[in-house]
Amino acid sequence: MLEVSNLSRCYGAFKAVDNVSFAIGKGEIVGLLGHNGAGKTTIMKMLSGYLEPDAGGVRMDGLDLAVHTKRIQRQLGYLPENLPLYGELSVADYLDYAADLKGLTGDEKRTEIRRAIAATQLAAKLDSPISTLSRGFKQRVGVAQAILGRPRLLILDEPTNGLDPSQTQQMRELIREISREATVILSTHILQEVDALCDRVLIVSAGRLAVDERLDALRRGNRLLLEASAAPGIAEIDGVASVEDAGKGNYCIALETDADPRAVGAAVASAVVQGGGELYRLQPEQRDLEALFREVNEKAAVNGKEELSHAA
Numbered sequence: 001m002l003e004v005s006n007l008s009r010c011y012g013a014f015k016a017v018d019n020v021s022f023a024i025g026k027g028e029i030v031g032l033l034g035h036n037g038a039g040k041t042t043i044m045k046m047l048s049g050y051l052e053p054d055a056g057g058v059r060m061d062g063l064d065l066a067v068h069t070k071r072i073q074r075q076l077g078y079l080p081e082n083l084p085l086y087g088e089l090s091v092a093d094y095l096d097y098a099a100d101l102k103g104l105t106g107d108e109k110r111t112e113i114r115r116a117i118a119a120t121q122l123a124a125k126l127d128s129p130i131s132t133l134s135r136g137f138k139q140r141v142g143v144a145q146a147i148l149g150r151p152r153l154l155i156l157d158e159p160t161n162g163l164d165p166s167q168t169q170q171m172r173e174l175i176r177e178i179s180r181e182a183t184v185i186l187s188t189h190i191l192q193e194v195d196a197l198c199d200r201v202l203i204v205s206a207g208r209l210a211v212d213e214r215l216d217a218l219r220r221g222n223r224l225l226l227e228a229s230a231a232p233g234i235a236e237i238d239g240v241a242s243v244e245d246a247g248k249g250n251y252c253i254a255l256e257t258d259a260d261p262r263a264v265g266a267a268v269a270s271a272v273v274q275g276g277g278e279l280y281r282l283q284p285e286q287r288d289l290e291a292l293f294r295e296v297n298e299k300a301a302v303n304g305k306e307e308l309s310h311a312a
């Protein structure tokens with residue numbers, strides 16, 4: 001549904017997004033995770049057509065966003081990080097204005113506004129000026145404008161930013177509800193948010209895409225750690241994506257997405273033994289989002305130091 005190819009964007013000489021590619025299918029909830037300044041907002045702005053990439057492109061259902069900008073924007077909803085809400089407008093007036101901006105008219109406009117109000121439970125606040133709303137309600141107004149027109153792709157930048165725990169819970173339920181009809185990309189730097197909501201995680205580090213992984217695969221464990229005297233022919237085993245030789249008889253075996261770790265483990269064990277080698281250890285690697293995130297950041301820190309020493 002959404003194809004992002006080699007997206008890059010600089011601010012002056014600084015490269016904020018560097019050659020990012022991924023594809024997202026219909027109905028997925030994808031978390032875009034990364035430290036402050038990693039490039040999440042810049043990517044989302046480019047996905048929504050509000051910022052032009054310097055290189056690369058975005059396609060939705062095969063259509064190029066740079067060419068069919070308006071047509072694609074009508075099918076997407078965007079909650080920016082700092083949504084400019086007009087404080088003096090009432091919630092009802094603001095949503096009316098937002099619906100106009102989306103090109104909604106007549107009955108469709110009325111139906112859509114009603115639907116967005118019901119989905120975000122804003123009925124009690126319709127006449128309240130936005131400036132008088134709590135942070136949580138302002139965020140709901142932001143989501144309400146984003147879902148007007150039943151977007152097929154919803155892009156939410158930090159949707160629970162500044163919300164208290166109960167508002168956060170309500171927002172997560174709302175996002176789950178919305179995802180029944182739409183593909184959702186949400187950016188956050190909160191790991192639990194991704195764990196609680198998403199099917200898949202993209203981790204951005206220093207503008208680059210460091211990880212693109214399904215959370216069920218991550219939980220199931222998609223790597224095997226092998227310690228053996230030799231690892232003959234392991235890379236050719238069905239279900240093995242790659243084998244990294246970590247030295248001293250240690251190998252890290254990455255599995256293909258749909259591979260069964262038990263079946264691949266059994267095949268690896270036989271390959272070692274039948275090849276005349278000795279098997280010392282074979283186990284699935286236990287990883288969770290936190291470990292993965294830590295790994296990415298450690299790698300980024302090492303790369304950063306190397307780049308600095310090259311520059312010196």
Ligand SMILES: Nc1ncnc2c1ncn2[C@@H]1O[C@H](COP(=O)(O)OP(=O)(O)OP(=O)(O)O)[C@@H](O)[C@H]1O
Nearest residue numbers: 011016034035036037038039040041042043081189
């Ligand atoms: N308009 C701009 N001009 C110059 N630099 C910018 C601009 N917008 C973003 N940057 C820089 O680009 C980098 C990526 O910023 P971006 O806002 O995309 O990161 P982020 O991952 O969304 O961060 P956060 O989690 O803090 O919102 C940062 O170093 C930021 O300072």
